[in-house]
Amino acid sequence: MKQHPGTNPPTFRTTVSGITDGGLHLSESYCYPRGGGQPGDVGVISSSDHSAEFSEVQGGDFILHPVDDPSIFNVGDGVECEIDVIRRNRNTRMHTAQHVFSAMANELFGAETVGNQISEGYTRIDLWFPDRDQFNAGDMAVAVNDALRTDSNVSIHEWDRDRILSHEQMRHTKFMDRIPSSIEMLRVVEIDGIDLCPCGGTHVANTSDVDDITITNSRSKGAGKLRITYE
Numbered sequence: 001m002k003q004h005p006g007t008n009p010p011t012f013r014t015t016v017s018g019i020t021d022g023g024l025h026l027s028e029s030y031c032y033p034r035g036g037g038q039p040g041d042v043g044v045i046s047s048s049d050h051s052a053e054f055s056e057v058q059g060g061d062f063i064l065h066p067v068d069d070p071s072i073f074n075v076g077d078g079v080e081c082e083i084d085v086i087r088r089n090r091n092t093r094m095h096t097a098q099h100v101f102s103a104m105a106n107e108l109f110g111a112e113t114v115g116n117q118i119s120e121g122y123t124r125i126d127l128w129f130p131d132r133d134q135f136n137a138g139d140m141a142v143a144v145n146d147a148l149r150t151d152s153n154v155s156i157h158e159w160d161r162d163r164i165l166s167h168e169q170m171r172h173t174k175f176m177d178r179i180p181s182s183i184e185m186l187r188v189v190e191i192d193g194i195d196l197c198p199c200g201g202t203h204v205a206n207t208s209d210v211d212d213i214t215i216t217n218s219r220s221k222g223a224g225k226l227r228i229t230y231e
């Protein structure tokens with residue numbers, strides 16, 4: 001099930017497939033592992049006998065659900081995994097807002113997003129500008145909030161690399177070099193009329209789910225770059 005909902009992910013049942021010093025591997029997991037600027041999920045894993053909170057889920061060859069004492073579980077245990085929905089929903093909204101922010105910065109100022117990190121309650125985004133003196137936080141916030149208020153649908157596609165790289169509206173494809181070529185189909189996120197880019201993060205179904213943003217800070221991050229913080 002690739003299109004697990006970005007918000008309100010339901011509790012799922014699975015089995016413990018591996019145990020390391022740091023935590024548990026599950027035979028299937030719908031937890032979001034930290035990556036792409038988006039924090040990983042946290043939550044609770046329960047077997048019939050035991051229950052443990054897991055801290056921020058980590059990616060890698062196998063998704064790791066870190067728990068304090070993994071030895072209370074056994075490989076093969078049937079478990080229930082409950083994702084912290086409030087945290088996930090917040091991160092999902094913040095992450096979708098970041099797509100809109102990056103798209104509008106590109107449209108208004110020709111800026112390229114070179115990094116981003118979502119934290120509790122705020123996001124910082126690093127942008128490279130052809131001419132960063134052109135940047136204007138007021139215009140930027142208005143453009144983002146106007147775009148969010150268009151009630152645009154967000155859809156997820158599975159497209160191959162050729163289709164992604166040949167699409168004229170596609171943004172943010174440079175990082176695709178870092179994804180192993182054995183992975184042929186990539187997830188593409190489309191925010192109707194606003195943004196189209198490959199992305200593995202979690203997203204709301206419609207921009208009406210995202211509140212307005214407020215830009216709180218911008219400062220130099222080296223030649224041509226600004227680090228912008230918004231809530």
Ligand SMILES: [Zn+2]
Nearest residue numbers: 189199200201
């Ligand atoms: Zn995304």
